[in-house]
Amino acid sequence: MDIQSASSVVLQALTQATSQDTAVLKPAEEQLRQWETQPGFYSVLLSIFNNHLLDVNVRWLAVLYFKNGIDRYWRRVAPHALSEEEKSSLRAGLITNFNEPVNQIATQIAVLIAKVARLDCPRQWPELIPILLESVKVQDSLQQHRALLTFYHVTKTLASKRLATDRRLFQDLASSIYSFACSLWNHHTDSFLQQIYSGDQQTALSSLERTLLSLKVLRKLTVHGFVDPQNNMEVMGFLNAVFERLKQFLECCRQVGPGSPCREKLEKTIILFTKVLLDFLEYHPCPFIPLIQRSLEFAVSYVFTEAGEGVVFERFIVQCMNLIKMIVKNDAYKPAKNIEDSKPESLEAHRIKTAFFTHQTLTEIGRRLVSKYFLLTEEELTMWEEDPESFAVEETGGDSWKYSLRPSTEVLFLDIFHNYSQTLTPVLLEMVQNLQGPSNVEDPVQMLMKDAVYNAVGLAAYELFDNVDFDQWFKNQLLGELQVSHNRYKLIRRRVIWLIGQWISVKFKPELRPLLYEVILSLMQDPDLVGRVRTLISRIVSQ
Structure with a gap:
């Protein structure tokens, strides 16, 4: 399929496929289905959804067809698989510009890049991560946000792979980018706090969105990127910093009223902080032991004392209760019936719990x-x-x-x-x-x-x-x-x-x-x- 000649035909079919009239819609869908296996079809789709002058609904549909095509035809062994030459061209085209103006389309593009990354990164796509790391540093606000959004979806997808070789690759990635991810998160967090207290709510909201995305990246790297996280000073430093940041963000709730544009994302960020702790506790109970006392002190003070009055909200209370419950109930923190058979870690955790629960x-x-x-x-x-x-x-x-x-x-x-x-x-x-x-x-x-x-x-x-x-x-x-x-x-x-x-x-x-x-x-x-x-x-x- 020649891109120049086919572009107008595919564009017309996509336009008809957005119609409410089934007489127009059905033939267009059938035509698009037949083109799915044609060489060059996905290159045409890429050029269409990257054209910001076209109708949003048409571009949205082009992204969805592209995304579905990855699932069906990207793997080498798939029937009607895309050629290596076309895939290489598509990979390059996907990360040329991070400037999508429509939020929903930007999210879908980030998801489909992550789908390709799951199959091709790092072996066939070694340049993806370096380009993303450079792109999140740019001054342009839109490009920075879109690159960070893509960075998060790629990290999330790579973290979900479970084969031993894939996990080792993700651990290598985590080690190489963790310092950068921490500094990125700290930068956006500090910017948000400074802006919110100076009353600049709109700029603060933009920084808060970046804080949320960079924290999502760190959550995946921290929980899934290290075999022995307790031995990594940066990981443990970040986890301890979570408690300080949580207090700062909870205090922000006094500053940011229920009607503020920042309120919803502020609460989401607070919940994400608690998810970092809960996930780390679930996947790494023994490395979590140094955090038990601080976690219990934090959760109990906000849920069961006056410290939480005026700042806590229902979902946060639930998360704190779950944190207490998971520590109390955790089998790794209970000594064996015969004390001599107990692991030192279990005895230490039990000692900390006993000292706390007076x-x-x-x-x-x-x-x-x-x-x-x-x-x-x-x-x-x-x-x-x-x-x-x-x-x-x-x-x-x-x-x-x-x-x-x-x-x-x-x-x-x-x-x-x-x-x-x-x-x-x-x-x-x-x-x-x-x-x-x-x-x-x-x-x-x-x-x-x-x-x-x-x-x-x-x-x-x-x-x-x-x-x-x-x-x-x-x-x-x-x-x-x-x-x-x-x-x-x-x-x-x-x-x-x-x-x-x-x-x-x-x-x-x-x-x-x-x-x-x-x-x-x-x-x-x-x-x-x-x-x-x-x-x-x-x-x-x-x-």
Whole structure:
């Protein structure tokens, strides 16, 4: 396919393929499909999406056809594979200019360059990384951003390769560019902080976008680029710097209000900082040991003390809870049953955790989890009012704890309670004792607190087996609460039904069941409780 003569024909077909009229659209798509295997077709597509004067939709479609062609025809062994000569020409054309004006098209071009890099870099495309490194240094703002965007997608793609030879190549790359990546990130971060505090929000937003992209590059290099990252001073220096930068960016939240153009990207950057720590902990638990204490101090102070007031937001709280949970639960940080069989690293991690989780710290975490994070929100109460049955369907299992506040809170509570039950059991039992007797229906705070405490007792049922006489509690307290008919008490009735469902397989005398069946029958008439009652019945039947 001759580029000069074919260009207008392909352009016409792409234009028709963007039509809303199927009579025009379908023949154009069929024609483009036939051209997919023609030599020169992808060179024509490259010239079309690189022409900024053409219609955006046409250029967008050209990029998509090019991207799909990489998947189908770029490999040498593929049927109708592109020639080495054309591929060489295409590679050169892809990195000639980083000046795409349309964000969405720029992202797609960066992705398709990364797709080619996955197959050809570094062997057939050794010049890619050096050109990207030079291009992110240029003064032109647009070119710098587009080169950095491409640099990130290439790094992300190369980091995802899993063959041993590919991993070694990525490690070589990481070693050679890590210093540069760190200095690039520091430069853009410092620029952003300076601009945001001087009130230059628009320039600050531009620097923040570059901070985010350079941090994304560093995340991939740090997590996947080193076999023994603990031995690399720059890697450990960067990870320690993350804590300082996190504090700076969280303080920025006071400066940057919810309506600011920077706010969304600021929160994204804060979350990305936490992802760096979480990923490093997941892939390198032993090299993470020197960071355990600082991580716990940071996360606990922002989530469970006044330090976080006015700066934290929901997704950040979830990430901090996940960080605490992953440290508490990590098998690499637990000594063997026979202490002499334990690795020195495990003993060191265990020592750090034990020193941090004092009686006072655990008590404060336990109380705050229940009395603050277990409380139902206005949004949840409204959801229940509008659709009781759907609200009764609990979100369990899967990875919801990684992203949602309530599952994250409950999973953290369970893990901490399981590991430190001797300290936390008396704390929870005291909270139960303080709420004995019917709650005042005129006091919504007391009602929400009782719901939260009962939730905690239900979640920790197996841990509390030896410490709670559930049969007595059922007869003397819970049964009476199920019989309070006031409309505002439905919150407690709903929670008590769930609580019994949690305990019925743990500790519940058979002779108490007739009493339970009797109260279940009366509650079946209540539309607010029907979902919970059905769940309870199914648990009874499964015994």
